[in-house]
Amino acid sequence: MTYTIAITGKGGVGKTTVAGLIVSRLIARGCAPVLAVDADPNTNLDRVLGVSVGTTIGGVREEARQIAGKGLAAGVSKQQLLELKIAESLVEADSFDLIAMGRPEGPGCYCYANNVLQQALARMSESYPYVVIDNEAGLENLSRRIVQKVQLMVMVTDPSARGLATIGRLYDLAREMQVQFDRLAIVVNRLRRDELPEGAAALREHTVADFVVGLPDDATLAELDERGCDLAALPPDHPVVARIERFLDGAAVAAAAG
16 A cells, blocks of 8 residues: 655745655655655755656656657557656656656646646556655645545644644645545744744644644755755754654654555
């Protein structure tokens, strides 16, 4: 059984960093291979994982259309060609693979790229014990059912009152849209003091969250993030990494797909 972790939340609070840390710690626990999914059109997950995305789902359709239009795919259906291009867009690393939605070619909405990603994940996810999805801000991707059900939903916020209020609204919206998840974690990122902010307890009560995790503001992590360096370079005793590890222990994530 595939264990799916979806990360979402307010924009600019470090969702991609949290997603990258979770991927790297799962690998360190021997949970490979992990499928990392960058479902944010503003692709950044590859940088924190130390790889580079060449082709995204958003660009696959146009490329496949051009090939078919020039008659260069004789004997191959458009769907088969599309699936081939999706397979080619997969970034393969030693212990994880990465697929990115990216931006659609030309004007229009993201519906097509979203639908293609949904179909690709339905086929691919069975080959991976863990799938980690880095979503765009809000619940747009989740509401469109990129995956049918998430075992662990991680909502990321900063310590501000506005950030906490946003998570409360996102939780209400998730319930309204009937987004399915088994367990909920709220990650309060970039704490300046070693304590959760006022309002965190009320948010936990409102959301009935299974976990509330505080991650300290850290200069080393910020520098790595700014430079686009691989977060796997952080040692296990780094304060942020250690808290992610304790969170995964508490969630029994390492044993969930076993």
